[in-house]
Amino acid sequence: MSMVHVSARVNGDPVEFLCDSRETLLDVLRDRLALTGAKEGCGTGDCGACSVIFNGRLVASCLVLGAEAEGAEIETIEGMADGEKLHPLQQKIIAHAALQCGICTPGILIAAKALLAKNPDPDEETIRYWLAGNLCRCTGYDKIIRAIQDAAAEMREEA
Amino acid sequence: MAKVKVHLWSALRAHADGAETVEVEARTIGQMLDALRARYPGLAPALDAGVSVSIDGRIIAASLTEPVAPEQEIWLMQRLKGG
C-alpha cells in the first residue's frame, strides 16, 4: 500500500491526512475527515451528490483523488452555514420544501452556491442547465429551481 | 351464525365449482376465509398466499378480525402492496 500525505484546507480549516493513492477526495472527506455531507450516489460523476468546491471550482469529489488535494482549498456543505445562521440557499430550500429525501440536497446546495457566485441573477434555463449534473429523483426539480431563484433574489437585495 | 356472500375473482372460481359467489357462515374475515378453505380446499393455496378483502368498497388489506355482515358486498382481492 502506498499512502500519500496531504495537507489542505477544508472549509477554512487546515487538515492533514494520509490516504491510499486510489482513494477519491470523496472517500477522504467521508472516511478520513468525518465530513459525510457529500454523498456517493454513483462514484462516476453522473449524479452530483458529492459536489464540493475545489480551488474555487465546482467539482464532483468522486472524480478527484485525495492525493490531488495537496494545498487545495475545499468547501463542503458542512461549511455553508455561518455558525447557526443558515445560508440563504439553505433557508430557501427548506422554505420551498425543495427536498423530499434530502440525499441530493447537499450537492444541489453546493452547486447552486457556485452558480450564484458566478451569476447572481440566473434565469430558469440557466439554473436547469447548471444543475443538470445534480440528479434529484424525488422532486421533479420544480421546487428546487424556485428556491434557488428566491434565494438569489434575496441575496441580490442584501448585496 | 349469519351467512355472508363472498365474490371471487375469476381465477378463483375454478376452485369453487365455477361459482362467482359463495355463501359461508362468518362474523369476521378470518372466519370467512376459514369457511372457504373448509368448503373448497382448492382455494387454500391462493388464500394462504395472501388476500385482501373489499367490504362495501373499503379495501381491508390484511385484518382477519374485521367484521362481515350479510347485507355487505364482499369481494376477495389479491393481497395489496405498494411502492
Place this chain on the structure above:
Amino acid sequence: MALDEGKDVKGGHDAREYDHQGPFRHVGTRPDRPDGVDKVTGRAHFGADAYAPGMLHAAILRSPHAHARILKIDTSRAEALEGVKAVVTRADFAEGLEGEDWNILENIMAGEKALYDGHAVAAVAATSKFIARDALALIEVEYEILPHVTDVDEAMQPGAPVIREGAAEPGLPEGMHPNVVRYHESGHGDVEAGFAEADLVIQRHFATEATHQGYIEPHACLAQMGPDGRGDLWCTTQGHWNVQKLCASLLGVEASAIRVTASEIGGGFGGKTTVFIEPVAMALARKSGRPVKLVMSREEVFRASGPTSSASMDVRIGMKKDGTMTAAEGTFRLQGGAFPYAPMEFTAMCAFACYDLKHVRQRGFDVMTNRPKQAAYRAPGSPMAAFAVESVVDELCQKLGLDPIEVRLKNAAREGTRASYGPTYPRIGLVETLEAARAHPHYSAPLGPNQGRGIACGFWFNYGGETSVTLALSMDGTVQIAVGTPDIGGSRASMALMAAEELGIPYEDIRVTIADTASLGFNEISHGSRVTYASGLAVIKAARDAKRKLIARAADKWGIDPEAVEWRDGAAWPAGDNAGSFEPLTIREICAEMGATGGPIAGHYEATPEGAGVSFATHIVDAELDPETGKVTILRYTVVQDAGKAVHPSYVEGQFQGGAAQGIGWALNEEYIYGEDGRLQNPGFLDYRIPVASDLPMIDTVIVEVPNPGHPYGVRGVGETSICPPLAAVANAVSNAAGVRLRQLPMRPARILEALEAQTDGEG
C-alpha cells in the same frame, strides 16, 4: 390498555373515521420540515454515513452470467489474503426456508444457479475497501453457462430456457410454459356482448421496458453481531421491521435478536421495501465478529437490486359514437425476474379502474426470466396498465372526433360504480380531477407546430397496514412522537402538523423521531402511499389518547368528571357553566405536575388501520417533437390529483411533481437494456437516463380534496398515483404531435423516427 374505546382502534363496525372537516389551524399550512436543517447542512445521517470502531468493509462477488450452474466456489485464496476477515457463501445462511423467504434468500445469495447478470455468489469482509475488492478477484467460481431469456414474450414461448422447474402456482391455464408461474383473471359482464354494442372497437398491443426506481442513495448498511447471537443493523430502508423479520429468517435467528435502526433514507419509491445486502452484512459480521459496512455501488444497484417489471400487453376497448365505452378487455404479461410475484394482478386490476364498465375482463400472467427479482416501484404494475388503456381510449376519442376529457367524464367511475376489479366504489374523486383538468388554462392553451397535448387518468389503491405510534409528553408540555415509518418525503412534518392540530399546541413544540425496531411496536413498511394515511391516523389517535389522559388529570385536580372537561387551544377547560368555574390548565401546567398526579403521560396507537382510500389523478402534458431527429421536449405539465386532504400541501405537490417526473423518464428514456449475452448494458446513470433538471419544465399541480371516509381528516395516500398517468399522457401527447401512435416504451428518438417512417411508407 392503550385505548379505552375498542372500536376506535380498528375499523370496527363503523369504518367512518372521517370526523374532522375543519377548519384546521395547522393542517393545510406549510411550515418548515422539522428535519430541514439536518438535511441542508449535511448533518442528516443516511445509510452510508455510519461508522463503527473496528469496522470492516464488505464487497460482493456477482455472477457475470445471465444463467449458469454454479459448479464450485473456492474461497481459499481470498481467505488467505492479508486483511480478509470473513468470506460467506450460501452455506452461511439458513436452510429449509420456504415461499417468499426462500425466494429472497436465493436472490441475495445464489444457491445452485446464478439466475441473472449481477446475482450475488459470495461476499468478503476485509480491513479496507481495496482489500475487499482485491479479495473478490481471488474467489474462484466454476460456472456451467446455461441458455438464458430476458424478454417476457420469449420466456413464455415453447422451448424457452426454464428458469426454475416447479415454481408455478396451481391453478394456471393448461399448456403454459413453466416460466409462467401465476395467473390472474377478473372482471364482470359479457365482454363479447359489450363489443357487439360498440360502434368502434380498437385492439392494440403495447410493450414497456423495465425501469429502476433510481433513488440516488445506493443500498447501504452497517451490521454488528456478537458471539451471543445478538446484533444491530443500521440501514437505509423503507421498512426496518420487515428488514428485521427477513434478516432473522435468512440468518436463522429470532427477530428480537436483531435491532434494526433505519437511517435517513435517500429515496426508495418501493425499491427499499425488501433486503438485498443487509443479511449478507449480518452474516459477515457474525462470521468475523466485527462490525461490517456494506455499500452497493451504483452499478450493483442497477444489476442486483429490484427494478420494475417489463410488460407485454394487449388491450381492446369498444366505444359508441357518443363516447360511451361498452366493453373492455386486457391481457397483461409481466416478467418479474428470476422469481415469482411480478405485480401483474395490480396491472390487471388497475387497468380499467377509472371506468364504469358493464362488461370488463382482465387477465394477468406472471413470468420468470433471467433478470433481477423485481421490487415494488411506485404503484407497482399500474403505470403500464394506464399506458395501454389510456392510449386506446385516446385513439378511440381521436377516431370518433370526441374530446378526451369529455369522454373520460362520461365513463368515469364514481361512488356506486362497480369497479373493474369487483367491488363497488365508495366516495372517490376521479370526476373532480377531470373537471379540474378541463377547467385548467393548460387544457385550452394553444399549441404550436410539431406540438401535441396528451391527457390520461390513473388509479392506485393505497394501503393501511400495521402501525404503532407513541406520543410522549415532556415535563414542559412539549411532545415527542415516535413513529415507525421512515421519512422519505417530509412525513415528519405532516405527523407534527396532525399532532399540533389535535393537541392545540405549536408545531415547533413537537419532535418526531423514527424509532428503531426495539423501541416501538411493529410497523409496516413506508410503502403503498400509507405513511400520511396510516401513521398520520395513528398520530391523531395517539394524540387523542394523550388528550384523554390530560383531561383526566385536569378533572382530578378540579374534582369534576372528565366528561365535564374539554380540550382546546392546548389546554383543559371546564365544558360549559355546569362544569364549574376554573382557570384553564395548559398542557404545560398539567405536564409540569404529571409525576405527582399519576405519573408520566403518553398516548399510544397500535393497530392496523384499514380505511386507506383509493386515489385517482388526471394529467395534462404538452410535448414538442423534432421530426428530423425524433427527439421529444416536454413543454408543459399539469398534475391534478385527489389527495383527500392535503396535510402539508407543499409535500403533496412534491409527490405529484416527483411522480410526474419519474413517469416522464419512463415514457421517454429510461429502460433496462440487455445484450444478446443477457448482461445489462447500462448499469449507470450515464446510460440509464433519468430526467435531469434541464429535461423538465415546471410541473404545475392542482390538489383536489375529496375526503377519504377512512381517515379522521379525510387523508388519502398521494405518493404513488402520480406515476400512473404520465406514461400514457406523454405517449398521447407525442402521438398527437407525431401523427402516429407510439405503443412501445420508452419512446426513444430512434423509435419515434421509425414510427414516422413506417407511417410515410404506409402512405406511399
Place this chain on the structure above:
Amino acid sequence: MQYLKPASFEEAVAMAGEAHGDVRFLAGGTDLLVRMRMGAVPDVLIDLKHIPGVYDIERTENGGWRIGVAVPGAELTEHAGLRADWPGVVEAVGLIGSTQVQGRATPVGNLANASPAADSVPALIAAGAEVEVLGPGGRRRVAVGDIPAGPGRTRLAQGEVISALYLPPRAAHGGDAYQRFIPRTEMDIAVVGCAVSLSRDGNVITEARVALGAMAPTALMVEEAASALVGTTLGEEALEALSEAASAAGRPIDDKRGTAKFRRHVAGVLARRVALVAYERAGDAK
C-alpha cells in the same frame, strides 16, 4: 498504485520511462477516475498538474492559441478571446459532462481518452488543432485527428505525453460550430457529434472542414462533406449534398446509445444545422 508529481514534462517522460506496469498520465481525471472505479487501476499515475504552465491559455506568436493540458472546460468557456476565435471548439468543450465535470475535464484529456464520441475532438479536428507531444524520442507536433487510434487507444508511443494543445489563428471571415445529438438535454454521451469550420468570401464558402464523432472507431474528417460546401453559398443544394455526405461517412455501429441507421440519419441532420451556424458565425466575423 504509485502517485507521482513531476515538475516538468521532461521529468514526466523520465518517470514514465522508468515505471513498470500500466502507466497513466493524470490531467482532469474525469475519465481516468471512472475507469479506476470500474477496477482499471494503473500501477503508476503521473499527475501533470504541478508542471508550470499547464493551466495557461496563451496567444501564440502566429495569432493562434496554446492551451495547457490541465485547463478545464470551465476555464476555457469563460475565456473571451478563445470564445471569439473558436466558438465551435469552446461550445464542444463546454458540452463535456456536467458543470462539475467541466470543473476538471480538459480537452487534452478528452482527446487522450480516445472515445469515438468525445465532444471536443471533432471540433478540434475541424479547427485544425494540433498537440505537442513529448517523449523519449523528443518533441513533435501532431494533428489532433492523428492521436486517436480506436476506442480507448491512441497513437502515442510508450512513454509519450501530450504537453500542450495548439489552435491555429482563426481565418479571416471564418467561423466554426459543433452540435451533438443526445436523447436528453444534458449528461449523455453523443450519439453523433458534428463540427464544421469554414471561411467565407462574401457569401461564398472558400474553405471548409467537417468532422464527425461517434460515426467510426475514431472521430473523422469527412472530405466529401467539406467539398460539398466549398464554392457554395450554402443553398439547399449544398446542404443536401453535405447532409448526404455526412450520412454516408464512417462506419457507425448499433449499440445501446443508437443504431447505425439512426446515426447515419442524425449525422445528416446535424451537419446541416451545424453548417448553418458556422456559416452565420463566419459572416459575422471580421
